[in-house]
Amino acid sequence: MVFLPEPPQRHGAAAGPETAVLLCNLGTPDAPTAPALRRYLAQFLADPRVVEIPKLLWALILHGVILRVRPAKSAAKYQTVWTPDGSPLKVWTQKQAALLQGMLGERGHRVRVAYAMRYGQPAIAATLEALKREGARRVLVLPAYPQYSGATTASVIDDVARWSLQTRHLPELRFINRYHDDAAYIGALAQTVREHWQREGRADKLVMSFHGMPERTLQLGDPYHCECLKTGRLLAEALGLKDGEWLVTFQSRFGKAKWLEPYTEPSLIKLAKEGLKSVDVICPGFAADCLETLEEINQEAREAFLHAGGQRFGYIACLNDHPDGMRALAGLAERHLQGWPTTHAAPHPDTLALQRQRALAAGAKE
Ligand SMILES: C=CC1=C(C)c2cc3[nH]c(cc4nc(cc5[nH]c(cc1n2)c(C)c5CCC(=O)O)C(CCC(=O)O)=C4C)c(C)c3C=C
Numbered sequence: 001m002v003f004l005p006e007p008p009q010r011h012g013a014a015a016g017p018e019t020a021v022l023l024c025n026l027g028t029p030d031a032p033t034a035p036a037l038r039r040y041l042a043q044f045l046a047d048p049r050v051v052e053i054p055k056l057l058w059a060l061i062l063h064g065v066i067l068r069v070r071p072a073k074s075a076a077k078y079q080t081v082w083t084p085d086g087s088p089l090k091v092w093t094q095k096q097a098a099l100l101q102g103m104l105g106e107r108g109h110r111v112r113v114a115y116a117m118r119y120g121q122p123a124i125a126a127t128l129e130a131l132k133r134e135g136a137r138r139v140l141v142l143p144a145y146p147q148y149s150g151a152t153t154a155s156v157i158d159d160v161a162r163w164s165l166q167t168r169h170l171p172e173l174r175f176i177n178r179y180h181d182d183a184a185y186i187g188a189l190a191q192t193v194r195e196h197w198q199r200e201g202r203a204d205k206l207v208m209s210f211h212g213m214p215e216r217t218l219q220l221g222d223p224y225h226c227e228c229l230k231t232g233r234l235l236a237e238a239l240g241l242k243d244g245e246w247l248v249t250f251q252s253r254f255g256k257a258k259w260l261e262p263y264t265e266p267s268l269i270k271l272a273k274e275g276l277k278s279v280d281v282i283c284p285g286f287a288a289d290c291l292e293t294l295e296e297i298n299q300e301a302r303e304a305f306l307h308a309g310g311q312r313f314g315y316i317a318c319l320n321d322h323p324d325g326m327r328a329l330a331g332l333a334e335r336h337l338q339g340w341p342t343t344h345a346a347p348h349p350d351t352l353a354l355q356r357q358r359a360l361a362a363g364a365k366e
């Protein structure tokens, strides 16, 4: 048998940075169409981390019912939030990676920041391959999920592990499991709420809506519920909110099983029927706006609240490219990069280009 060595890694001045940060998010369909949704949902919902029921039974339900009905329905929803540049989740994730690249560069780190999606494109394995080809020998994986859950964070780690199983020369790997109680993240969320209050006035209640999970996962030891509650409490504290002025809820229920409660939309309807006139809704578990926030909250939940008698519904956008949110991600990455030789190196060419652009914009001469 002949073993072919892998191509040598590049060294010297022409090589890319030896350290990379890989920002991973959930993924999104390529187009707001039923065929694209079918491909996306087939990959997403076949992940045993996402749907934890016996494989054979689930295959029957998934292929027999869900993939026949849901793609067209979901495509219609995606059409209402699609942008000229594509799906909001992808547009924001791409922008976050570029901004993180600039920020880490400005802080003196010679790193390459890339982004990848757990489902759909760009895939995690292909992106890790590309990073390796460019010279990466160390990769910090940053799943864009503040709260850890088996369905999200662990699934990203599974995917990296699958790639590692078929890779001979592995880079050093590190993973960020959570940042639900990170002071800069909480501070950034609080800042978006204060900015919203300044622009539109303060509502009677702040509802913090997190993506739901089957309740069973809590009993099985998933820390997600606990971490959502902690984020909620810290955000309320940062804003000086009293009991009764805020509420944590869970959205995006899927299927008939019991999910984490209280559910977002029924809670909003109940509040309106009890006489609450105005509400602000924030989705702290989503690093970027996506279908679940823009359509399910800002369209469906808004309509439900107003229809039930509410008078004002304020939607507070996700952190997206907010400078405080980006600083929180940069600080988080920086702390997890410690001990890796990234500092005191020449700035990355992208950083130099960014600095030049900024200087020109500020009136500097070539
Ligand atoms: C089937 C069960 C699902 C679990 C469990 C689940 C957990 C979970 N999801 C997110 C974040 C996102 N989910 C998004 C969309 C989405 N989620 C599910 C199902 C489960 N999610 C489906 C079927 C869909 C697709 C849309 C639809 O058909 O309804 C998104 C948005 C993606 C986008 O393209 O915009 C995000 C983000 C978390 C954080 C989570 C557990 C903590």
Ligand SMILES: [Fe+2]
Residues within 6 Å of the ligand: 211, 252
């Ligand atoms: Fe989801």
Ligand SMILES: [Fe+2]
Residues within 6 Å of the ligand: 252, 291, 292, 296
């Ligand atoms: Fe949804």
